[in-house]
Amino acid sequence: MKAAGSMQGKLGLGVALTAVAGAAHALAEPWQLNMTPGVTQTSREVYDLHMWGLYVCIAIGVVVFGAMIVAMFKFRKSKGAVPATWSHNTVAETIWTIVPILILVALAWPATNIMIKMAYTEQSDMTVKITGYQWKWGYDYLNVGEKPYHVHFISRIDPRSDRTRELRSGQDPWAVKDKDYQGVERNTYLLDVDHPLVLPTDTKIRFVVTGDDVIHAWWVPQLGWKQDAIPGIINDDWTNIHEPGIYRGQCAELCGQDHGFMPIVVKAVPKAEFTKWLDEQEALATKADAPAAPAASPTATPSAP
Ligand SMILES: [Cu+2]
16 A cells, blocks of 8 residues: 555545545536535535535444444344343433434534525625526526616527437437537537526626426536526525636426426626626617617607597
8 A cells, every 4th residue: 555545544434535525626527426516605615514414424324333233243142142121221312312413403503504695695796587498598687786788598408419319319429529618528418508698707696586387497516506497486596606617507397308408508707708798798689679669769659648
């Protein structure tokens, strides 16, 4: 064994898991077992909470299974063990009631803190409305600061994935590839769209999420949460992405036959680049609305009686 490795070996499974966790990239790699820490403060806190819960479970597992194994081998009949005859022990019962309560509080306290933070959608810099449709997503940029926007588009599965997924298409799913933000080619089969949701980095973005037909759920793992998109109900969430990149997700609520074919792609870009893009989209949106404008002008409208 390597000298450097021997020290870690002594510290056992917990440290080994930490090492795996520490090496985890923001994006999930093939065969990755653990969650990813994601690219937002929230997702990192959720990740830490998950690791804390995992360590607690490992500790409980070691203690409980350790006690069972010791009891099975040390106190077996063949070794002459005689069962005790007492049936109650106040000290033991008090301990095994109080210790689980303390464990639950130790888990619930940080979890509640994070949930409160995740629910705080106020003081956001901009708002995006997300609508789930069978089987695509609609995005509306409502405002940036005080400035209203009218940018709306539909985001569908990319044509290559769509063709490949057809029964007997003869196309290879592994051949559906695209470059990620860092220029690395990745398989994007069923994980790519025609129009990604472009968002700025280092900005508190509020989302209002709803559904048009059935319940969908908007989920990008790197952001650290998923939210149901329910017709007639508006849920809200927020994110603040710290790293530019392309983050992929999927609908996370069984919503009909093409549930598996309505991916989500978030393209996070630096603020200046985003503002330029959004203003261009706004200009296009206003231009598209322009022919209707004269008819709606006050002079052409018959006055009310
Ligand atoms: Cu869906």
